[in-house]
Amino acid sequence: MKGIYIHIPFCHQICHYCDFNKVFFKNQPVEEYIESIGKEFAIMKREGFLFTNVETVFLGGGTPTSLSEKQLDRLLAIINEHVEVSSLKEFSTEANPDELTFDKLQVLRNGGVNRLSIGVQSFDEDLLKSIGRTHSPYDAVRVIEEARKADFTNISIDLIYGLPNQTRAQWEDTLEKATNLELPHYSGYSLIVEPKTVFYNLMNKGKLPLPGEDLEAEMFGILIEHMENKSRMQYEISNFAIPGYESVHNLLYWENETYSGIGAGAHGYVSGNRYSNIGPIKRYMEQVDKGIRPIQHTHIVTPVEAMEEEMFLGLRKTDGVSTTLFHEKFGRTLISVYGDIIRSLIDKGLIEKNGEMIRLTRRGVFRGNEVFQQFLT
Numbered sequence: 145m146k147g148i149y150i151h152i153p154f155c156h157q158i159c160h161y162c163d164f165n166k167v168f169f170k171n172q173p174v175e176e177y178i179e180s181i182g183k184e185f186a187i188m189k190r191e192g193f194l195f196t197n198v199e200t201v202f203l204g205g206g207t208p209t210s211l212s213e214k215q216l217d218r219l220l221a222i223i224n225e226h227v228e229v230s231s232l233k234e235f236s237t238e239a240n241p242d243e244l245t246f247d248k249l250q251v252l253r254n255g256g257v258n259r260l261s262i263g264v265q266s267f268d269e270d271l272l273k274s275i276g277r278t279h280s281p282y283d284a285v286r287v288i289e290e291a292r293k294a295d296f297t298n299i300s301i302d303l304i305y306g307l308p309n310q311t312r313a314q315w316e317d318t319l320e321k322a323t324n325l326e327l328p329h330y331s332g333y334s335l336i337v338e339p340k341t342v343f344y345n346l347m348n349k350g351k352l353p354l355p356g357e358d359l360e361a362e363m364f365g366i367l368i369e370h371m372e373n374k375s376r377m378q379y380e381i382s383n384f385a386i387p388g389y390e391s392v393h394n395l396l397y398w399e400n401e402t403y404s405g406i407g408a409g410a411h412g413y414v415s416g417n418r419y420s421n422i423g424p425i426k427r428y429m430e431q432v433d434k435g436i437r438p439i440q441h442t443h444i445v446t447p448v449e450a451m452e453e454e455m456f457l458g459l460r461k462t463d464g465v466s467t468t469l470f471h472e473k474f475g476r477t478l479i480s481v482y483g484d485i486i487r488s489l490i491d492k493g494l495i496e497k498n499g500e501m502i503r504l505t506r507r508g509v510f511r512g513n514e515v516f517q518q519f520l521t
Contacts, residue, residue, distance in 0.1 A: 151407030163338035165409030220255025229256035242279035300329035328389035464503025
């Protein structure tokens, strides 16, 4: 496997849009859970999983930086016991601006973390409050300054558009303030209202004033143009970077590579098998205490599904899908499998052929979901 995702399900505050596996931090068995991460590593090793050729580790959540310095230090020590961290191409963690202190930054750096993905979302204070965030725009600026002092150079921030009551002017102001920080990587996501979230409940009650589709598309266009003007190249639909700072871990997902998921509710893809771990923390810990992998669901990916995934994941990348690599992976040419669909999408101006690559056109980027749907049976 090339990557490892480790899930930390604790949060001091639950954001109104978040549907990931998470719980409030207070009164949770945090130290015990961290030890369970090590137990799951050990179980996987006993079952023959090798962590010798791992290229990336990603700490996600929840909020990994909700942990204390001592808890983070223990988590990183466990990871270092099982993974040759010094040989990783990338070791990332998600972070919240108001929880990431200088002391935590030093712990992360000493533990081998070399990339930060900071959930800023907006530089508008009112919008931050309305979506359940507890940090201020000042916190975001402060933590980036401190991260640089702690010797982090690979820093990314997440931004969200299409928020309730968000205006074009607010989005433009957020983008200007974000890029003034001169970071090497930015992610810009449109809001998706997921079930079992605060926003979903408000939407069902008719109390979620979202921007319309036209304004959301306009905001996406503004994002692309703004990043281009700042020399941050769009390498994936929602991601922009100075060349050389693309997210190595996320590219594993879009290139349909293998990775392990460790922790409560984590997902993995190994040896043609997609799996998800048990979500509830107590049940997850009980399973690993018994020396059993805490698998909730497994799905063996069929050849047809694997080819579909190659297309709708790969087309998210600006480079697109390699016809050569497709043939090497599946023993069939891309045209023999999807020729009619590809020709139709080319005729509609949504995809194009560039050498050996099939990729979205500029118009297709705005209608990505429509394109991806064509490759699903």
